Amino acid sequence: MERDQTEELRALQDTLYFIGGKWRIPVINSICNGNKRFREIERSIPGITTRMLSKELKDMELNKLVKRTVYPDIPVLIEYEPTGYCKTFGKIIQEMINWGREHRSVIVDNKI
Secondary structure: OOOHHHHHHHHHHHHHHOOOOOOOHHHHHHHHOOOHHHHHHHOOOOOOOOOHHHHHHHHHHHHEEEEEEEOOOOOOOOEEEEEEEHHHHHHHHHHHHHHHHHHHHHHOOOOO
């Protein structure tokens, strides 16, 4: 029994590490919604700084969540797209959105 709980805790910690704070999910959501260029992604996420977005994208690329493609145009064009691995998180993001909507309704409308 204790071994199962240890494995569950480890799996939960891995998921929380993947989520990685305040910006990871909004960046994934933006890219999965079709924003490919840095400025498109940045404009779609209110409050994120250029520096933070750059850091998140680099980290996500290292963790095989996004694919970065550089086109040698003038000026250079860089596009980001979600990997298949990243897309597996889509159902979880949708459930988080659903839960967040319900939670806001409970808090704002005092439904409970």
